[in-house]
Amino acid sequence: xxxxxxxxxxxxxxxxxxxxPRSPAAEQRLQAALVDLEALHPAFISITYGAGGSTxxxxxxxxxxxxxxxxxxxxxxxxxAGHTRAxxxxxxxxxxxxxxxxxxxxxxxxxxxxxxxxxxxxxAHAVDLAELAKKVGGFCVGVAAHPEGxxxxxxxxxxxxxxxxxxxxxxxxxxxxxxxARDYFSLVEELARLGVGRPIVPGVMPITNARTxxxxxxxxxxxxxxxxxxxxxxxxDQPAEVHKIGxxxxxxxxxxxxxxxxxxxxxxxxxxxKATIEVCANLGIGAAxx
Numbered sequence: 513x514x515x516x517x518x519x520x521x522x523x524x525x526x527x528x529x530x531x532x533p534r535s536p537a538a539e540q541r542l543q544a545a546l547v548d549l550e551a552l553h554p555a556f557i558s559i560t561y562g563a564g565g566s567t568x569x570x571x572x573x574x575x576x577x578x579x580x581x582x583x584x585x586x587x588x589x590x591x592x593a594g595h596t597r598a599x600x601x602x603x604x605x606x607x608x609x610x611x612x613x614x615x616x617x618x619x620x621x622x623x624x625x626x627x628x629x630x631x632x633x634x635x636a637h638a639v640d641l642a643e644l645a646k647k648v649g650g651f652c653v654g655v656a657a658h659p660e661g662x663x664x665x666x667x668x669x670x671x672x673x674x675x676x677x678x679x680x681x682x683x684x685x686x687x688x689x690x691x692x693a694r695d696y697f698s699l700v701e702e703l704a705r706l707g708v709g710r711p712i713v714p715g716v717m718p719i720t721n722a723r724t725x726x727x728x729x730x731x732x733x734x735x736x737x738x739x740x741x742x743x744x745x746x747x748x749d750q751p752a753e754v755h756k757i758g759x760x761x762x763x764x765x766x767x768x769x770x771x772x773x774x775x776x777x778x779x780x781x782x783x784x785x786k787a788t789i790e791v792c793a794n795l796g797i798g799a800a801x802x
Contacts, residue, residue, distance in 0.1 A: 525775065557578055617638050689717035696772075
């Protein structure tokens with residue numbers, strides 16, 4: 513199995529995020545999207561993990577199926593929240609037994625309901641999980657980065673220090689999605705001043721639904737520029753126009769990122785393929801748009 517750190521930096525390096533389906537209909541949609549997205553020849557595919565482990569088995573099964581499929585390198589998300597240290601060690605060991613090399617270590621959030629019946633989590637921070645992943649199986653470990661600051665942080669300096677500490681152990685980071693290239697490049701420059709040279713992969717989310725992206729931006733601490741918000745709001749009841757603007761904005765952002773020498777582009781696909789494929793086609797990456 514290939515380690516993601518060895519793939520980053522290659523020309524046209526693209527990766528995508530998917531989440532495990534929750535129903536037979538969602539499974540069919542995912543498989544259809546996956547066929548289209550594989551035409552981009554993604555360097556790796558990351559698979560999300562539900563709050564408090566709510567998709568534990570589905571995440572594991574999808575990661576293993578992708579590995580067996582052999583068309584791309586899978587990366588399993590794993591979170592601290594809702595798990596004991598022993599549970600996390602066993603999950604990591606099960607991935608290692610299945611030949612999985614890559615994990616994304618996240619703090620995670622507790623489930624919205626039923627949290628009283630779950631352990632709070634013995635590992636408090638993602639850095640602890642990254643350390644455990646290295647100890648248990650020598651995994652290639654990714655962590656999250658927030659160009660505009662972690663949503664729970666009010667101090668930029670401490671936020672950067674925590675990220676730097678994670679990257680002393682982890683191999684690379686993937687950012688939360690953002691809309692201004694300068695926010696990404698500022699983060700990379702600030703980390704470099706702290707002596708951090710690990711690859712930071714920018715996360716990109718093409719806007720396809722006005723309400724969804726605004727809600728997710730609020731949750732993640734990503735600011736939607738006023739001009740962009742106004743453009744989207746003006747056509748919020750016209751899905752085709754929202755999609756068109758989303759692809760245009762994401763293309764412009766990716767062009768700026770590529771011009772700055774990023775190690776790759778990571779697309780948050782929402783289990784849909786059309787917008788990501790269109791953006792990549794505009795960039796000359798992957799197959800032509802169907």
